[in-house]
Amino acid sequence: MAKNEQEFTQVGRNILINGDITGKTDLRIAGKVYGNVTIDGELILEKYAIIEGDVKCGAAILAGSIKGNMDCKKKLILQDNAKNIGNVKAEQLVINEGAILQGNCDMNEDVSK
Numbered sequence: 001m002a003k004n005e006q007e008f009t010q011v012g013r014n015i016l017i018n019g020d021i022t023g024k025t026d027l028r029i030a031g032k033v034y035g036n037v038t039i040d041g042e043l044i045l046e047k048y049a050i051i052e053g054d055v056k057c058g059a060a061i062l063a064g065s066i067k068g069n070m071d072c073k074k075k076l077i078l079q080d081n082a083k084n085i086g087n088v089k090a091e092q093l094v095i096n097e098g099a100i101l102q103g104n105c106d107m108n109e110d111v112s113k
Contacts, residue, residue: 013048020053027057029064036068047081054086057110062099 007025011017015031027040029049036053037043049064059074061080065109069086070076076090080098087103096103 011049027075046083 002023009023009025011027011029011031011033013030017031017033017035019020021027021033021037022039026041027037027039028044028046028066029051030046032050034052036055037051037055039058041058043055043060043062044061045051045060045064045066047063051064051066052068052070054068055066056071058072059076059078059086060103061077062084063079063083064081065083067085070084070088070090072088074078074090075094076088077090077094078084078096078099078101080096081094082099084100085102087106089106089108091104091108093105
């Protein structure tokens, strides 16, 4: 499936999920998730969004808050409003000015091994 044909799932800002999310698509979260998130695609966490749980994804762009461990197969971008409290594994890590990362960081060429 071509990138522009790939499925995309969105959790709106007024949505609260108590439980785990698992999928093969890209995922945009604007609401709150209290549970683990495991997706094969890209995770986009909007500015006021919250995840309390561990996250495994292909790549991620974070502007919201995560309280849990992050495991990204490729690139993790922490935008200026992002807050990540937990350990991070990523092939590439970009931390913009103003972002908060509190935890250990493991950057390997191939973190999926």
